[in-house]
Amino acid sequence: MHSLEFGSNLKAIARAGAGVNNIPVDKCTEQGIVVFNTPGANANAVKELVLTTLMASSRNLFAGVEWAKSLKGEGDQVPKLVEAGKKQFVGKEIKGKTLGVIGLGAIGALVANDALDLDMDVIGFDPFISVNTAWNLSRNVQRAMSIEELFANSDFITVHVPLTADTKGMFNKQTFSIMKDGVHIVNFSRDGLVNEEDITAALESGKVGKYITDFPNENVLKMKNAVPIPHLGASTQESEENCAIMAARQVKEFMETGNIKNSVNFPNAAIPYTGKKRVAAFHKNVPNMVGQITSAISDYELNIADMVNRSRGDYAYTMIDIENKVNGDVIPGLKEKISQIEGIVSIRVI
Numbered sequence: 026m027h028s029l030e031f032g033s034n035l036k037a038i039a040r041a042g043a044g045v046n047n048i049p050v051d052k053c054t055e056q057g058i059v060v061f062n063t064p065g066a067n068a069n070a071v072k073e074l075v076l077t078t079l080m081a082s083s084r085n086l087f088a089g090v091e092w093a094k095s096l097k098g099e100g101d102q103v104p105k106l107v108e109a110g111k112k113q114f115v116g117k118e119i120k121g122k123t124l125g126v127i128g129l130g131a132i133g134a135l136v137a138n139d140a141l142d143l144d145m146d147v148i149g150f151d152p153f154i155s156v157n158t159a160w161n162l163s164r165n166v167q168r169a170m171s172i173e174e175l176f177a178n179s180d181f182i183t184v185h186v187p188l189t190a191d192t193k194g195m196f197n198k199q200t201f202s203i204m205k206d207g208v209h210i211v212n213f214s215r216d217g218l219v220n221e222e223d224i225t226a227a228l229e230s231g232k233v234g235k236y237i238t239d240f241p242n243e244n245v246l247k248m249k250n251a252v253p254i255p256h257l258g259a260s261t262q263e264s265e266e267n268c269a270i271m272a273a274r275q276v277k278e279f280m281e282t283g284n285i286k287n288s289v290n291f292p293n294a295a296i297p298y299t300g301k302k303r304v305a306a307f308h309k310n311v312p313n314m315v316g317q318i319t320s321a322i323s324d325y326e327l328n329i330a331d332m333v334n335r336s337r338g339d340y341a342y343t344m345i346d347i348e349n350k351v352n353g354d355v356i357p358g359l360k361e362k363i364s365q366i367e368g369i370v371s372i373r374v375i
């Protein structure tokens with residue numbers, strides 16, 4: 026959506042998925058457009074494919090299947106050729122190996138817990154772990170005190186963080202040098218987390234044994250020992266339905282009540298719809314905004330029934346329920362009056 030112009034009536038964008046790097050979030054914030062995503066709704070789908078590909082590639086399954094297919098046309102010789110050639114695909118079991126999980130959010134936590142059930146040792150790193158995830162995480166997941174500790178001790182590494190300025194290129198020449206020789210790296214997050222030139226060299230030298238990625242491009246397809254998956258992480262019927270329902274519900278709730286859940290740019294805020302009318306304003310996070318909005322409301326001799334004000338960085342969101350019975354759909358002039366307050370980005374009277 027980065028090249029799209031947004032109409033002045035656009036109120037919300039919902040991403041039926043987790044990553045929002047296809048949406049110009051900063052531009053939306055400046056224009057007062059709320060952006061939602063659906064955290065966790067596709068996590069199980071991704072977890073299943075991460076564990077599937079982790080095991081399958083450790084057993085050289087993808088290359089083995091391709092080779093078996095290449096024997097087509099060999100007639101009665103196929104079984105003999107299979108037995109003679111299979112030794113080139115001898116793999117490694119994951120049992121007893123150490124899996125490093127970077128990012129213990131919706132997906133990472135599921136992967137970490139289930140990898141324990143597959144008899145792996147699991148070490149996790151997430152300096153910003155949420156309380157909810159921490160509650161769901163098995164206490165047998167060891168906590169790495171630094172990402173370097175995780176890199177140094179893992180036989181397999183799987184990454185589940187968003188692509189941001191901080192995480193971009195987190196897999197690079199320097200970080201590969203800390204890792205065990207022959208480490209397998211699983212990337213179902215985003216291509217930009219990995220420096221392509223550096224991983225090409227690391228795969229070539231054998232420093233990295235396998236690179237399983239959900240984000241193939243021309244370079245990836247040329248890399249030795251890369252396993253390109255065509256962005257199938259969230260591609261299940263269940264996950265697409267979960268995401269679509271969650272996205273639709275969040276937008277409906279926002280349009281009808283102003284309440285916000287799972288926004289990536291507005292603060293989350295919700296109050297039961299108690300009044301007769303609701304003022305919902307997105308504004309700069311500067312002093313006296315709430316005072317100016319309530320004063321505009323009191324100029325109309327309207328009483329306040331309930332209110333909430335939440336901030337997020339440079340911006341804040343205020344919802345005020347008005348007690349009085351208001352005739353008709355609108356309070357004439359109120360919206361215009363509030364929108365003239367310096368610092369207001371967008372305003373609705375619902």
Ligand SMILES: NC(=O)c1ccc[n+]([C@@H]2O[C@H](COP(=O)([O-])OP(=O)(O)OC[C@H]3O[C@@H](n4cnc5c(N)ncnc54)[C@H](O)[C@@H]3O)[C@@H](O)[C@H]2O)c1
Binds near residue numbers: 150187188256258
């Ligand atoms: N391949 C797919 O189809 C697919 C599907 C869903 C999500 N994704 C990608 O996976 C990512 C993770 O998804 P999720 O649902 O688990 O998101 P999430 O927000 O639940 O979890 C992300 C976790 O990363 C942690 N984190 C952030 N920066 C970090 C850092 N520098 N080091 C360590 N941890 C850090 C956060 O604290 C959070 O716990 C998404 O951002 C998206 O890019 C891909």
Ligand SMILES: O=C(O)[C@H](O)COP(=O)(O)O
Binds near residue numbers: 044259
């Ligand atoms: O960020 C996500 O949720 C995934 O990359 C899934 O993307 P998709 O919905 O385009 O499959």
